[in-house]
Amino acid sequence: MASLHRFTEAVAVLLLAMIFVAFIVQITMRYIFNWPVGWTTEVSLAAWLWLVLWGAAFCLRDEDHVKFDLLYQAAPTRWQRLFAMLAAVSIIIAVAGALPAAWDYVDFYKIKRSAVLQVRMKWVFIIYILFSVGLVARYVIGLIAILRDPGAPPSRPLPIPQEPR
Template sequence: MDHMLKPLHRFAEAVAALLLAVIFLAFMAQIIMRYVFNAPVGWTTEVSLAAWLWLVLWGAAFVLKDDEEIRIDLISGRGSRRTRRVIGGIGAVGVIVLFGMSLPASWSYVTFMKVEKSATLGVRMDVMYSIYLVFVVAVIARALRHLVRGPAPDTAPATGDSPPNPSAL
């Protein structure tokens, strides 16, 4: 299954890189237009903000791996593998319930925003904010996967019980 997801992960990384390039190019265009041609333009700010919003939520949904997430494991880090599974399962259920409860209201808000358009480019705001719905569904799917499969073996925190390997120093 993981070998089938690798090309999708590479695609998600490429989209994130493209969004970062769009931000950079818009930023450079703003600098050139303002300081070289003395003709500031507003569209660059709008493009940068939209690309940033999409980059953050797209990256959190599809690029970030489980072992790259920031987690506070003050309690579970000291427990056994079974304790970590139970606490992780409780956390996953909490994420599923809370994000699941927010999904209808989020859908309603995003679809309502079709009446609004961005100030400079005239992009419909439902299109702009639709990435949030994708993010919520991806977070729920990731929590479901965690609930079914448990934590990945490489995400379990080290307990610090074994002495350091002198050859690794």
């Protein structure tokens, strides 16, 4: 599990490095050589989209996500478990139910290419499918953990990756 988490973080670091390098190249070309290049914008935007969705699905811990949990935190543990189960089931049904339509939308973009690099837009937007599958898997694992261990704290149903020392 730790090596998988390191892999997901390495992908996020690589995406962030791509954004940084494209940004530096863009500034250098525009302001030092007076020769603006368009591919840096495309790379930056695609890598940013991938970074946000990849990070949300695979890198962030459950408690790192923004939540409105005033009622959840005020409720007794039994109700917290019920809220956590209902939230997990709702997310699983909604995201898994939307997957066929999302795939149709992403697949439709196989006919469109980016303006400068001529990359098929399907490959830019395919990250949404990975995000959706990752989110569903995450909540399925969390739901199983809640159902398996009635004594576990419901606010942390997902495994928490350990920070490297």
